[in-house]
Amino acid sequence: MTPQAHLFLLGLAAAGQAARQPEGFKDAFFGCRGNETAPEQLHFNYAGDRGMTISWNTAAKLQFPTVRYGRGPLLDRIAFSEVSVTYPTSSTYSNHVFIDGLEPDTEYGFAVHCADEKDRHQFKTSLPAGHRRPYTFAFIADLGTMGPLGLTDNGQKDALSPGEITTMQSLSQFKDQFEFMWHDGDLAYADDWLNEELDGFLPNTTTKGGAAVYEAILNAFYNEMAVNVTMDRPYMVGPGNHEANCDNGGAGSYTDSICVQGQTNFTGFRNHFRMPAEQSGGVENFWYSWDYGMVHFVQFNTETDFPNAPGIPGGSGEENAGPFAPNGTQIEWLKKDLASVDRKKTPWIIVAGHRPWYVDDTMCDSCQAAFEPILLEYGVDIALFGHKHFYERLAPIADGVPDPKGLNDPSAPWYLVNGAAGHYEGLSTPNTPLQNYTVKAIDTVYGWSRFTVHNCTHITQDFIGESPDAISFETQHHC
Ligand SMILES: [Fe+2]
Structure with a gap:
């Protein structure tokens, strides 16, 4: 001392x-x-x-x-x-x-x-609700550990080129420009320990030994994040499928039956964070909201706690996870939260969930059924997703139909999928032909999204990667 x-x-x-x-x-x-x-x-x-x-x-x-x-x-x-x-x-x-x-x-x-x-x-500290100062925030999803326990330049699938900058390093370089970072699920990819061993990338261990490898990947990730960004900028997070279990939703012939006590049902994620659920009536790090200047931000949970959620026992995600509140709690909370937004104070509403329902043809139908009507009813402006390991910029969409106004004062939420931040599994390729609401897809480079809230009519998004992309979103009805 x-x-x-x-x-x-x-x-x-x-x-x-x-x-x-x-x-x-x-x-x-x-x-x-x-x-x-x-x-x-x-x-x-x-x-x-x-x-x-x-x-x-x-x-x-x-x-x-x-x-x-x-x-x-x-x-x-x-x-x-x-x-x-x-x-x-x-x-x-x-x-x-x-x-x-x-x-x-x-x-x-x-x-x-x-x-x-x-x-x-x-x-x-936070910019009070209603404050008109313009600002920038960083949005990422699907970011895992870099280096010998995760993504390397060592010949694995979609390996980094020698000397290629990682998303963490890019965030670090740009952090003077953004005020906080929002990580919309899939943090660390510690559950890839099993794939990494099955691939011969890491040496084989027993299941018990694997639990320690899982923890090592997790600790490495949070330390890398701290050094690059999170000891200097607020870090808001939401749940993704890779937080759920130790087995990556099944790897080889393995199921979550191999997950030892403490590596099931989002345990590490629940321990590691304290998102502002208490301040917003939400539940833990799973669903909550916060205001920042001209925007009301909402994190919701696409893994559990709604009908036919992919992550519940028997669900398509094989996570065997949840519930975290009594039936119906999340949906009721989301309606109530959005209904209470004072649009004069926070004209914009931006929401994020992990699994997209508008993307190539691998949609989360149960997510759409649960959440899209609410987003439409309450006039959400922008809906952000990850999960798919590429960048897909979509149109504003309602019930599967692109809004004819495009980004010029649309009535429907504008959708973006950006799960291209990078991790051991590398990038994926969207199924083609692309849907009629997809405007731009990038699946060859890693990157993140930089949002700038300019005023009550204008937000821009830039994909920060080696193949940049930018949009300008405008409304007239917010001021
Ligand atoms: Fe995911």
């Missing part, structure tokens, strides 16, 4: 705040134990207009995960929790601290428990 931190705690005591600290807090605060408490996998996310949740992992459980933060050069405030959680097979604990009462649209310095003094970072 540094002298500065000691002074800080003494300062708290002098201010009479120490009484609010629970028994054992000071011992825990000063009890850093080398590698056991060294922070890794740092990330943070919005939690209401005035809140931020800071998350990181440690090898050992923390009694009181603590964050020091402040607006000036001194980190003169402190927040702590008792949330240090793990699961069987995990090699780490996920620590989460919610900080409330922050000034909106404001930068804070912070350092998490037991961080070196040089490991000080910054977050910027």
Whole structure:
């Protein structure tokens, strides 16, 4: 512990705040134990207009995960929790601290428990709903671990060219331009451990040994993400099929029966994140919403918790997952959430789910049946998806019919599929002929989407990859 931190705690005591600290807090605060408490996998996310949740992992459980933060050069405030959680097979604990009462649209310095003094970072709080400042955000899906446990330049399918920049590196290069990153499912691809072994890419292990390989891939991913982006920009996430289980929805002759306790039903995903469900009436990291300036953002769950969802037991996705709430909860929440949007404040509504229903001919029909009528009824502007390992820019569409107005003040939501961020499995090719609502498909390069919210009539999207693509979306009815 540094002298500065000691002074800080003494300062708290002098201010009479120490009484609010629970028994054992000071011992825990000063009890850093080398590698056991060294922070890794740092990330943070919005939690209401005035809140931020800071998350990181440690090898050992923390009694009181603590964050020091402040607006000036001194980190003169402190927040702590008792949330240090793990699961069987995990090699780490996920620590989460919610900080409330922050000034909106404001930068804070912070350092998490037991961080070196040089490991000080910054977050910027949410732009309040209704604020008219233009901004940019990053959208990705289907991004896995890079390097020897995932995607390499070592001759695998769709391998990186020698020296080719990865999506993580690209995000890192551009991060001064975007205010937050939204990852719409399929994080890490730890469940590819089995395919990687069946392919001879990784050495074979037993099932029990495989559980450790799974965790190694997961930890590598979150550390790479931290270094490149998530220790500097808010990271919002949603559920994809690759979070569900250890077996990639079946690999070779294997099924999820080989998944040991702790590697089923989105366990790692539930431990690792604390999305703002509490602030938006949603459920965990599965469905929730948040406002940012001129946009109301909604994450919904295409894997479980609606009729014939692909990820439920017996579903087409073979995930054997869910439910996470009583029947009907997600759909009712989505209707209520969208109905409550004040379009004068947040004229735009942008939603994201993982599995697309408009894409080549591999649509998620049950997703469409559950969600499309709601998106149409409540005037959603933009619907984003991943899951397919390519980029497909579609028209605004209603009930399968492209809106004749195109991107010029359409009545239907504009659809985009971008699951081209990159991972061990490489890219896929859309089935042809392409559907009549597909405007542009890119399936040969990795990349991500950069959205710029200009004003109440104008949003642009750029595909950032070696084959760029751009659109300009306009409305007249929002102002
Ligand atoms: Fe997926």
